Amino acid sequence: MSENDFFAPPAFKPEEALLKLRRELRDLGLSERAGVFERKGQAIAKAAVDGAVLQLALVKRPARTPEWVGKTVKDHAQLRDFVATLKKNLSGWSDGDE
Template sequence: MPNEEFGFAPPPFKPADALVQLKRALRDLRTLTERGDGFELKGARVMELVAGDSAIDARLAKRPSRQVPEWDRFTLDGSAAVRKFTDEVKKRLARWTEEER
């Protein structure tokens, strides 16, 4: 949606490009291990990411489990949603680390 006052529109969201950037940011956290289309924490699957035509479909575990985890689902359809999701991942990692102690 163009901003009439300034005469520009934000660049269109490209899920495939955003997925590459998101995976890089998640690898930089150093506590997660990338496996296929998702990430693991100490061998437990905690996240799955799939780029669609207009958004990234993400599933984030409510808590790490070696069994089938309970998932929260996210639709990342813009840069703001990707940043918010990354912040949520950081919060959960901090909580999971604290719960281990």
């Protein structure tokens, strides 16, 4: 074990990351149906494990026919960024809806 291994981040395990993501999205008030996370019946995000990465997508705006923006997540930092972006979008969409 070299000295640099001490500072290495933990290995990214997409299955565990997906479980964590599901919990966080439920805490934000989203419900899951077949890998798609919804709010008030409209798709907001989707997630799936693809080998050693997570394939995520976020809608540009909530709509009956959503327009998806995809992202491949390979580490925990990218996953945190995705959740932060989703939180920001949800709060903006909530302000616009009311």
